[in-house]
Amino acid sequence: MQYQSQMVAKPYFIAAIGLFILQILFGLIMGLQYVMGDFLFPEIPFNVARMVHTNALIIWLLMGFMGAAYYLVPEESETELFSPRLALITFWVFLGAAGLTVLGYLLVPYSTLAEITGNSILPTMGREFLEQPTITKIGIVIVALAFLFNIGMTVLKGRKTAITLVLLIGLLGLAVLFLFSFYNPDNLVLDKYFWWWVVHLWVEGGWELILGSILAFVLIKVTGVDREVIEKWLYIIIAMALISGIIGTGHHYFWIGVPEYWQWWGSIFSALEPLPFLMMTLFAFNMVKNRRRNHPNKAAVMWALGTTVLAFFGAGVWGFMHTLAPVNYYTHGSQLTAAHGHLAFFGAYAMIVLTIISYAMPLLRGRKAANSALSQKLEIWSFLLMSSSMVLITLLLTTAGVKQIMLQRMGEHPLPFMQVQEQLAIYFWLREGSGMLFLIGLIIYVASFFVGNSEPEAEVAA
Amino acid sequence: MNEVFTKSMARNIFYGGGVFFILLFLALTFDTVQQLPKLDNRAALTEQVAHGKALWEENNCIGCHTLLGEGAYFAPELGNVYQRYGNSTAFIKAFLMTRPKEGVPGRRSMPQFNFTAEEREAIAEFLKYSSQINTAGWPPTIQG
CATH class of the missing domain: 1.20.5 (Single alpha-helices involved in coiled-coils or other helix-helix interfaces)
Structure with a gap:
């Protein structure tokens, strides 16, 4: 760590891990409700558990992105952060808003939450992933503005690099696109059309830029490869992300009441969406292969490589599987969609946040370069356990999805939804078991922060 | 490179x-x-339908169901529920009314939202309107 103000990243990373734990616990509740329908009913109905699961994910990823920005921008810009104080204030505002929102979900019926937060004045609630009360959304906008101001001013007064520029464009895109969450017309088709401008253009637009720039930063640090080479890769990867991903939004426009030409635009461009992820994998492995030095933080290198591989499979391969319109006609909104969602989010976004945490946290906690060998060993075990159990979850949901499609959407006598769900119970049980494995991985991950702290730093083998 | x-x-x-x-x-x-x-069936977009959409959102129905294939995969698709039960809103209204408060032992059950008759009517009309959007022939079967 070269600049004192990078320290503000620490609370963001800690809060991110806390919300990650919350997300997984509610994921396990939902998984159980899939097979024991009355579990926690009516206290925590499925929809409430799901809101906590998905919203905690979004908030912890945003916390992670912000922490990453506060960590890497001063170092890249070679200057102290514009205002560390503002960064800490926005942290507490953000965490407070997130905490109150989760309590609101859990303590009162959702319709009551809508009523007491004045949803009827500016109705934005009750749409998938955008369930937050309108005042929470306004809070998110204020936090995002303060954050962008802080980061923007830091970039302006210091050295400008491709990494900070790309990060800034990604963050700006994230903030601007979120404004579409305030647009909620009565017309369902228009509502859905622009809802995707937040959801798709985040994950296959702005967020990919953020992902790319965090990855590039970590790779420069751990491989010592020349910045020119890494930044060239970064530009070409994110160029492909935008070229394929923007029109690729069309793969969500097949069946929601818009013109059918979207079946062509969406199929063709989204078929290209695996490319940036493939290039990211090649990029990371090439840089590590051509490294100029061995970094003692092996765990961080592992996360960096792992995120590109699982992002390629989860977002790339599993996305491609059902992105062509004639296939999507049968798969749309099935367990196959859930399979893709899990591996894509974990591989691309959860793991990139865990990558920067793995790289930065030892430095933020006073180490020179890396944690002790023992601590890293635990972290690598948690990496292996979480990654493989998420792959398992994906394979099980994929199998369940294929069976669901065959029973419910094909053949002479398609079966009703609930009858099909009963036939999928075995996969859902196994998925819950895999989720427990994931939880064990997560516990080991958290333990890695507390174990081996008194031991000396790991060193590079001669 | x-x-x-x-x-x-x-x-x-x-x-x-x-x-x-x-x-x-x-x-x-x-x-x-x-x-x-x-394509979007806007002629059917009455005030009652808009009220139904508001109720749909304020009770987070999308947290369990899909609508035109989007949402959660815990409960049935509702974009064609109007057609599935005989091109009628009667079944939808009756279903909303009869959900057991404490659920069904061992099974998934929709919560009892205690809607008024007028609210049930609005939700049913919203689902009817949704079912008549031109979705390029999706879903493939009546089961959604």
């Missing part, structure tokens, strides 16, 4: 490609919005 392909070339592809595809996307969006009146 070799020296012929420089960083500034990569940067130009990023900016050029990004701007070009944003503009193309806006153009397609403009055309889509022009064509929507033929």
